[in-house]
Amino acid sequence: xxxxxxxxxxxxxxxxxxxxxxxxxxxxxxxxxxxxxxxxxxxxxxxxxxxxxxxxxxxxxxxxxxxxxxxxxxxxxxxxxxxxxxxxxxxxxxxxxxxxxxxxxxxxxxxxxxxxxxxxxxxxxxxxxxxxxxxxxxxxxxxx
Amino acid sequence: xxxxxxxxxxxxxxxxxxxxxxxxxxxxxxxxxxxxxxxxxxxxxxxxxxxxxxxxxxxxxxxxxxxxxxxxxxxxxxxxxxxxxxxx
Numbered sequence: 001x002x003x004x005x006x007x008x009x010x011x012x013x014x015x016x017x018x019x020x021x022x023x024x025x026x027x028x029x030x031x032x033x034x035x036x037x038x039x040x041x042x043x044x045x046x047x048x049x050x051x052x053x054x055x056x057x058x059x060x061x062x063x064x065x066x067x068x069x070x071x072x073x074x075x076x077x078x079x080x081x082x083x084x085x086x087x088x089x090x091x092x093x094x095x096x097x098x099x100x101x102x103x104x105x106x107x108x109x110x111x112x113x114x115x116x117x118x119x120x121x122x123x124x125x126x127x128x129x130x131x132x133x134x135x136x137x138x139x140x141x142x143x144x
Numbered sequence: 145x146x147x148x149x150x151x152x153x154x155x156x157x158x159x160x161x162x163x164x165x166x167x168x169x170x171x172x173x174x175x176x177x178x179x180x181x182x183x184x185x186x187x188x189x190x191x192x193x194x195x196x197x198x199x200x201x202x203x204x205x206x207x208x209x210x211x212x213x214x215x216x217x218x219x220x221x222x223x224x225x226x227x228x229x230x231x232x
Contacts, residue, residue, distance in 0.1 A: 050153030050184075053198045056161060056218040064157040090199050091216040101157055113161050121165075121219030 003115050004142040008032050008077035009135040018052070018087045018095070019044055021079065022063045025100035028077035035102045039070035043100065047087075055089035059096040060120055067104050074108040076101045076116065078138060080129070097129065115142060146177040146232055149190060151197040151205070155183030159197075162218045166196060169225045175232045194231055196224075 008028045015021035026040030042065035047054060055061045077100045084094035099116060103109030119125050125141050132138060150166055152159035159181035166179050182190065184201050192210045195202075199214045206212075213227040 046154060051200055053153050053200050054158060056158050056198075057220070058217060060219075062157060062161075064154070066154065066156060103157075109156060110160060113157060114164065117161050117164060117219060121221075 002139065002143055003074075003112060004076055004078060004139050005032065006135050006139055008034070008075060009138050010078070011080045011133070011135060012082040013079060014082050015079075015085055018047065018061075018085055021061075021081060021085055021095065021098050022047055022100070025063065025077050025079040025098040028079065029075060029100055029102055032075065032077070034071070034073045034075040034077075036070035036072065039065055039102060042066070042069035052087040052089040052093075055087045055092040055095055057120065058092045059084065059094065060092070060099065061087055061095045061097070062099045062101055062116070064101045064103075067102075067109075071102045071104050074102065074104050074112060076112060076142075078129070146175075146193040147191075148177050148179045148194045148196060148232070149187050149192045149210070150179060150181040151184055151187045151195055151201055152181070153184055153201065155181060155186060158218065159183070162196060162215065162224075165218060165221055165224050166228070169221055169228055170232065172221075173225070173228070173232070175228075177232055194228075196227065 029035045043063040079098040150159045150163040163181040195212045
């Protein structure tokens, strides 16, 4: 099973703030039956309680919670915002891409994060994600 | 062997990415070290030689016995390399 599917990608959505953006990215995982709605609540709670450290690179946030917070199947969603949003991070704001991640256990988490790192950490691939109008181009990047 | 902690809020996702990239940089530098990824509250009770984390969480860890270095872009191997050089 691919890490990212067409149904968990959404391009150029409008979000009103960071919490709204995390919820939108989380809802993609709920709709794909990867997580329960409790998982989305847990991601939001982590952001509120622990802060914007999830903005791990310029313009990229990776909200997540723990496996026991309601992960049904390992997977990620990718939400591209039409207008960047402030998450409150000192150096990596504003956020344009939200990649919500859900792993069923430590080892699936590791595999998934390696995949994400190889795509979002690659300038050319990131450029494609920021510019393309085709969801399938993005799914393709996560496939290799 | 030096002990390095990659620290994030939950000790799950973010710190794991940081740990993977720290290990890659150490490998490139030819340095052997023990790298662990932990959440910020566990880190405050652990001893280590070096902590790598974000500016925000570094504030929470102020006063820790370990050296603390800040990395802003967890994907940027060059930034991580500069942060680690001369410290490992």
